[in-house]
Amino acid sequence: MTIATFENDALAVTAGSFSLALTVKQIERTWDALSHFPDRRARIELHDLAVRLNGFAGHVAAIVAKGGALDQPAELERFASRHVSLTLRAWAMDSRCMSWFVVGPARFPVDRNRKRMEWAENAFRVVGDHAKAARAAVERIAFPHGAPGGPIRASNPDAPALIRAEIEKHKAVHAQMKAANAVIRATKGQEPEARVQALVDATGWRETTARTCIYPAQSWMGxxxxxxxxSGQLAEIKRLEIRLANIERNRERGTVERTHNTTAGALRVVENGEAARIQLFFDGKPAASTRDLLKREGFRWAPSEGAWQRHLNNGGRHAVSRVVSALQVEEVLS
Structure with a gap:
């Protein structure tokens, strides 16, 4: 799927109600002071913008093909509008920069140009960050509980069942590995074909898999x-069992709330078992120092929840204790 075309030195973008038309001639002067060939730079920039826009469109199309619930036209329009705006801003910042190879070294404003180059680099970094963040955002919208085949999120209603299935899968693999080792020891000295067939019978593997297990391509592999x-399989099983126990324990507790009176005002702490998040609610926007504290402790702002939150686990609970302590708790209100 494409929403941008770059042909004959002209870029055309159409995404919902958003549209854009730019030519190399229109923007090449942006790089007059940076390049002896500003038209080439303009051509590269327009091509790269088209690639980013179409890359996002392809990403959205792939998500929809997997069954993701997305308003595809709206997401494409939102991304294109914002991304083009950020790109134009980065180009404008670039237009203020110079290269003494182009303009000459005489009375060249070294310090001022260095600052402007840094600003331009930051602006282009924002463009790249936006493309990455937008991709992650549409995935979260389409699959709020995780993409099919991806990591199992604790907030997924089916998380316990999915983790149990993973545990059983690892146990089966571990059992096959032990059975394979037992067969290899028991058939030592027998004919290769007999050993391979014995391993196939014991594990249900294909003949090629069994043969590779007994006779690896490299002798040092054993x-x-x-x-x-x-032991790695056992460790993974143990990790999954601990995670399953934590998820079930949090869900059994349900939602636990308490409110603290702090120097940042009333702070409501919510242990949300269903969402698998520990959430902090303030009356209004916290001060910059408080926001910095929250970020240092691993909390991130969730606009959809109106809260600062992180994963619900013992690490999150300890982080809440440190935040409350730093904000000088006076008393528990409820």
Whole structure:
């Protein structure tokens, strides 16, 4: 899917009600003081903008194809409008910069130009960050509980069942690994074909898989599975079991709330078991120093919740304690 075309030195963008038409001639003067060939730079910039816009459109189309719930035209329009605006701003910042190779070294404003170059670099960094953030944002909208085949989020209503399935899968793999090692030890000295068939019968693997397990491509790899591979499976099973227990415990507790009187005003702390988040609610926007404190403790602003939040676990609870302590708690209100 494309929303931008760059042909014959002209860029055309159409995304919902947003449209844009730019030519190399219109913007090439932006780089007069930076390049001996500003038209080439303009051509590169328009091409790159088209690539970013179409890349996002393809990303959205792929999400929809996977079954994601998205208002595709609205998302494309929102992204194109904002991304083009940020790109034009970056170009404007670039137009204030100079290269002494182009303008000459005489009375060249070194310090002032250095500052302007830094500002331009930051502006282009914002453009790149926006493209990455927008992709992540549409994924969260389309799959609020995680994309199919992706990591299992604690907020997913089906998380316990999915984690149990993962545990059973790892247990089955571990059992196959142990069975394979047992067969390899028991058939030592037998004919290769007999050993391979015995391993196929014990594990249900394909013949090629069984043969590779007994006779690896590199002799240093050894036959079967090493102890660290077996222990790695056990460690993953243990990790999943602990995570499952934590999710079930949080859901059984339900939502737990308490309010503290602090120097930042009333602070409501909510342990949201269903969302798997520990949330901090303030009356209004906290001061800059408070926001810095929250960020240092791993909290991030969630506009959809109107709260500062992080994952609900013991680390999050300890972080809340540090925030409350730093804000000089006077008393618990409720």
């Amino acid at each position: 036959q079967g599975f090493a102890a660290y591979q077996l």
